[in-house]
Amino acid sequence: xxxxxxxxxxxxxxxxxxxxxxxxxxxxxxxxxxxxxxxxxxxxxxxxxxxxxxxxxxxxxxxxxxxxxxxxxxxxxxxxxxxxxxxxxxxxxxxxxxxxxxxxxxxxxxxxxxxxxxxxxxxxxxxxxxxxxxxxxxxxxxxxxxxxxxxxxxxxxxxxxxxxxxxxxxxxxxxxxxxxxxxxxxxxxxxxxxxxxxxxxxxxxxxxxxxxxxxxxxxxxxxxxxxxxxxxxxxxxxxxxxxxxxxxxxxxxxxxxxxxxxxxxxxxxxxxxxxxxxxxxxxxxxxxxxxxxxxxxxxxxxxxxxxxxxxxxxxxxxxxxxxxxxxxxxxxxxxxxxxxxxxxxxxxxxxxxxxxxxxxxxxxxxxxxxxxxxxxxxxxxxxxxxxxxxxxxxxxxxxxxxxxxxxxxxxxxxxxxxxxxxxxxxxxxxxxxxxxxxxxxxxxxxxxxxxxxxxxxxxxxxxxxxxxxxxxxxxxxxxxxxxxxxxxxxxxxxxxxxxxxxxxxxxxxxxxxxxxxxxxxxxxxxxxxxxxxxxxxxxxxxxxxxxxxxxxxxxxxxxxxxxxxxxxxxxxxxxxxxxxxxxxxxxxxxxxxxxxxxxxxxxxxxxxxxxxxxxxxxxxxxxxxxxxxxxxxxxxxxxxxxxxxxxxxxxxxxxxxxxxxxxxxxxxxxxxxxxxxxxxxxxxxxxxxxxxxxxxxxxxxxxxxxxxxxxxxxxxxxxxxxxxxxxxxxxxxxxxxxxxxxxxxxxxxxxxxxxxxxxxxxxxxxxx
Amino acid sequence: xxxxxxxxxxxxxxxxxxxxxxxxxxxxxxxxxxxxxxxxxxxxxxxxxxxxxxxxxxxxxxxxxxxxxxxxxxxxxxxxxxxxxxxxxxxxxxxxxxxxxxxxxxxxxxxxxxxxxxxxxxxxxxxxxxxxxxxxxxxxxxxxxxxxxxxxxxxxxxxxxxxxxxxxxxxxxxxxxxxxxxxx
Numbered sequence: 020x021x022x023x024x025x026x027x028x029x030x031x032x033x034x035x036x037x038x039x040x041x042x043x044x045x046x047x048x049x050x051x052x053x054x055x056x057x058x059x060x061x062x063x064x065x066x067x068x069x070x071x072x073x074x075x076x077x078x079x080x081x082x083x084x085x086x087x088x089x090x091x092x093x094x095x096x097x098x099x100x101x102x103x104x105x106x107x108x109x110x111x112x113x114x115x116x117x118x119x120x121x122x123x124x125x126x127x128x129x130x131x132x133x134x135x136x137x138x139x140x141x142x143x144x145x146x147x148x149x150x151x152x153x154x155x156x157x158x159x160x161x162x163x164x165x166x167x168x169x170x171x172x173x174x175x176x177x178x179x180x181x182x183x184x185x186x187x188x189x190x191x192x193x194x195x196x197x198x199x200x201x202x203x204x205x206x207x208x209x210x211x212x213x214x215x216x217x218x219x220x221x222x223x224x225x226x227x228x229x230x231x232x233x234x235x236x237x238x239x240x241x242x243x244x245x246x247x248x249x250x251x252x253x254x255x256x257x258x259x260x261x262x263x264x265x266x267x268x269x270x271x272x273x274x275x276x277x278x279x280x281x282x283x284x285x286x287x288x289x290x291x292x293x294x295x296x297x298x299x300x301x302x303x304x305x306x307x308x309x310x311x312x313x314x315x316x317x318x319x320x321x322x323x324x325x326x327x328x329x330x331x332x333x334x335x336x337x338x339x340x341x342x343x344x345x346x347x348x349x350x351x352x353x354x355x356x357x358x359x360x361x362x363x364x365x366x367x368x369x370x371x372x373x374x375x376x377x378x379x380x381x382x383x384x385x386x387x388x389x390x391x392x393x394x395x396x397x398x399x400x401x402x403x404x405x406x407x408x409x410x411x412x413x414x415x416x417x418x419x420x421x422x423x424x425x426x427x428x429x430x431x432x433x434x435x436x437x438x439x440x441x442x443x444x445x446x447x448x449x450x451x452x453x454x455x456x457x458x459x460x461x462x463x464x465x466x467x468x469x470x471x472x473x474x475x476x477x478x479x480x481x482x483x484x485x486x487x488x489x490x491x492x493x494x495x496x497x498x499x500x501x502x503x504x505x506x507x508x509x510x511x512x513x514x515x516x517x518x519x520x521x522x523x524x525x526x527x528x529x530x531x532x533x534x535x536x537x538x539x540x541x542x543x544x545x546x547x548x549x550x551x552x553x554x555x556x557x558x559x560x561x562x563x564x565x566x567x568x569x570x571x572x573x574x575x576x577x578x579x580x581x582x583x584x585x586x587x588x589x590x591x592x593x594x595x596x597x598x599x600x601x602x603x604x605x606x607x608x609x610x611x612x613x614x615x616x617x618x619x620x621x622x623x624x625x626x627x628x629x630x631x632x633x634x635x636x637x638x639x640x641x642x643x644x645x646x647x648x649x650x651x652x653x654x655x656x657x658x659x660x661x662x663x664x665x666x667x668x669x670x671x672x673x674x675x676x677x678x679x680x681x682x683x684x685x686x687x688x689x690x691x692x693x694x695x696x697x698x699x700x701x702x703x704x705x706x707x708x709x710x711x712x713x714x715x716x717x718x719x720x721x722x723x724x725x726x727x728x729x730x731x732x733x734x735x736x737x738x739x740x741x742x743x744x745x746x747x748x749x750x751x752x753x754x755x756x757x758x759x760x761x762x763x764x765x766x767x768x769x770x771x772x773x774x775x776x777x778x779x780x781x782x783x784x785x786x787x
Numbered sequence: 788x789x790x791x792x793x794x795x796x797x798x799x800x801x802x803x804x805x806x807x808x809x810x811x812x813x814x815x816x817x818x819x820x821x822x823x824x825x826x827x828x829x830x831x832x833x834x835x836x837x838x839x840x841x842x843x844x845x846x847x848x849x850x851x852x853x854x855x856x857x858x859x860x861x862x863x864x865x866x867x868x869x870x871x872x873x874x875x876x877x878x879x880x881x882x883x884x885x886x887x888x889x890x891x892x893x894x895x896x897x898x899x900x901x902x903x904x905x906x907x908x909x910x911x912x913x914x915x916x917x918x919x920x921x922x923x924x925x926x927x928x929x930x931x932x933x934x935x936x937x938x939x940x941x942x943x944x945x946x947x948x949x950x951x952x953x954x955x956x957x958x959x960x961x962x963x964x965x966x967x968x969x970x971x
Contacts, residue, residue: 081857082858083859130878160861161862450887451891600915600918620877620880623900625919627919683891684892726922726923729840
């Protein structure tokens with residue numbers, strides 16, 4: 020018995036152990052199966068939620084384009100092209116005085132891919148004289164530079180990334196990454212016992228987890244599936260998952276996932292993940308174009324993206340980068356000469372928040388709003404859509420600079436407390452309705468209140484062209500030379516109050532021809548005209564121009580008591596600029612899937628909503644605003660031969676200062692005022708106008724030169740009487756009238772119908 | 788004194804007002820008398836037919852887009868035409884929009900865009916865009932002819948028979964005028 024007992028005990032013990040082991044094995048199997056499924060699901064499907072990528076409009080380069088070599092170099096720098104005498108790869112250029120050779124990057128445009136190519140752009144003065152392919156000298160009529168990535172649409176606290184394929188990744192990055200992070204990557208099976216042992220010893224010595232023996236595979240698992248807490252249970256989980264991943268996937272697949280997953284920095288609330296976005300975020304160029312020292316910096320960042328943040332801690336980042344370069348050299352990844360060259364380079368990090376970051380938050384805000392009508396939020400933040408917008412970086416740059424500098428200058432010269440003024444501006448293409456530039460406030464990189472879209476401010480005298488346009492649609496009653504009274508008006512409003520509008524200068528100027536009342540922005544003739552045609556009709560005209568708000572048709576409308584955002588003003592002025600053809604404003608041209616499949620297009624749409632004749636007449640009147648009226652100040656910035664049309668706007672007590680107007684192909688609107696709606700002391704002419712004029716000069720103004728429609732005839736009239744004039748009259752003016760509705764009688768000074776030439780001569784000599 | 792000299796000249800000239808010398812002397816100052824034909828054309832040259840209203844009679848108006856457009860726009864229009872012929876009107880429209888960004892007031896580009904919209908069965912836009920081209924055409928008969936064809940087809944598809952017949956009438960007038968040698 021004494022012998023059986025231990026034996027029974029042994030058997031019992033063995034059975035228990037066996038059962039326990041079996042049960043353990045079952046659990047372990049179940050556990051591993053679960054992990055396995057989790058891993059495969061994660062790897063098989065879409066691995067990341069990809070925010071939509073937003074691109075600016077690509078720059079079209081063509082023979083005849085007005086562009087100086089300096090401007091083209093500026094543009095290439097903006098796109099992260101580098102100067103390289105050998106044009107070694109895409110994204111490089113060689114400038115000289117009259118020619119720039121460019122190795123243009125490939126890009127998948129909406130209408131098809133444009134391959135990488137080397138081109139010689141030759142200049143004749145300030146314009147492009149010819150373009151030729153460098154290889155065979157074949158002439159090229161037109162090509163596009165790759166568009167600038169200007170933002171992405173990620174959830175408010177989301178991850179952002181630009182996916183890369185392993186075959187697009189520079190070999191130095193792969194080798195360097197392995198050298199720094201996981202030397203045994205290509206030989207281990209997911210975990211590295213040697214590395215773990217070394218780490219364990221270190222941790223035991225320290226009494227806590229201080230060092231990770233993590234392989235690249237384990238780091239990927241950690242980022243992919245697990246939280247960041249350093250516990251033993253998590254470590255074990257991680258190791259098993261790493262083993263499983265290695266069973267299913269080859270080293271390249273694992274490495275590719277790692278390259279896209281790794282966290283490389285923070286941009287406000289947006290997390291920068293993966294080397295594709297890292298290259299854009301820090302260096303403003305594609306990954307394939309990185310140089311050794313740039314690769315070294317990114318590899319070095321993995322250890323601590325915020326600790327080594329090159330924008331915040333440049334010295335730390337530089338030391339880390341140089342350490343990584345040393346490893347590159349020691350491992351023979353670069354030679355001594357390349358090492359020396361790389362070491363001598365500065366950090367080279369692109370200034371500020373750029374490289375795909377929210378560089379143009381106000382514009383991207385408009386893009387998002389336009390997309391939301393058509394796409395779900397989830398599509399925008401997850402599907403990696405490619406959004407091609409209308410933003411023109413050159414125009415945007417000019418608008419930003421002029422607003423920022425303009426406000427500071429106004430505050431300085433008019434002794435206004437600094438940083439109290441605000442402004443917003445919009446520039447659109449006159450005929451196509453594309454929003455080319457948008458500024459929402461003087462902090463142009465700051466995504467705050469979007470004044471360009473959301474500030475509803477009374478437009479003041481900007482409404483006057485629409486009052487007079489309504490009148491000019493009645494050619495039997497009004498023409499540009501109709502004499503309007505400038506007399507006090509008192510009006511009992513529907514709610515009983517008495518309304519007695521006055522001119523801005525509190526003066527009366529006597530009867531005025533319609534065009535001059537517009538040019539001088541006199542209030543009383545405008546109210547008189549408005550009352551004749553009716554507030555409903557004026558509001559209807561504004562609606563036909565593209566206004567969609569819910570303003571009331573009250574007499575105060577005639578003086579601009581109608582709230583609009585700068586964008587809305589750009590819409591209604593755009594219809595005037597385009598001869599009565601309304602083009603709904605759009606910030607988007609096309610949307611592609613992440614694989615480059617066309618998804619939707621936002622085509623140019625136009626519709627004639629205002630009659631061509633009266634619109635032509637009002638355009639003529641708006642030219643007089645700048646040539647002889649309240650807008651004369653534009654010629655302080657614009658050359659005297661430039662022809663533009665526009666209107667100043669000032670509201671009660673100088674709370675809002677507006678200028679809106681157009682050249683042949685650009686509509687621009689500027690608003691200046693205060694967020695608290697207090698008076699600024701600025702009229703439209705002293706606040707918004709100088710900014711408007713400088714922007715127009717910067718973007719290269721084309722003369723406003725509308726084609727007279729068949730419904731209009733040009734007549735010479737005597738200024739004194741407004742009747743037909745000819746060589747007999749000395750003070751005359753050529754004015755367009757609706758055909759058949761011009762003055763029919765000759766002015767007293769005119770020869771009139773007198774057919775006998777000698778008699779005319781006699782009259783010329785002796786007078787009447 | 789001066790007046791007397793001038794008066795003398797005037798009297799001298801008015802004396803020969805009825806003679807043939809008058810025209811030679813006065814023409815520079817004097818506009819042609821309205822409504823009177825200036826000279827009888829030589830019998831061998833056929834009379835120029837009057838253009839339909841709104842159409843310019845000026846000879847040498849550009850007949851094809853290439854006569855008016857820069858190299859870049861010509862290349863893009865060729866691309867658009869190829870796409871349109873290949874049944875890819877969206878691609879055509881995309882190329883034409885690129886062209887419009889370069890030459891926003893080129894009536895030939897707007898005209899072809901009208902055809903692209905027609906091919907996409909977007910009839911309202913085809914009509915509008917062709918009207919826009921007309922507004923920019925400076926009375927060019929060739930551009931307007933194409934536009935009125937587009938407009939007629941668009942209105943037919945929109946179920947607007949009276950609009951269509953007005954457009955067809957305009958097409959006939961222009962065809963007739965061009966056939967008679969107008970616009971040359």
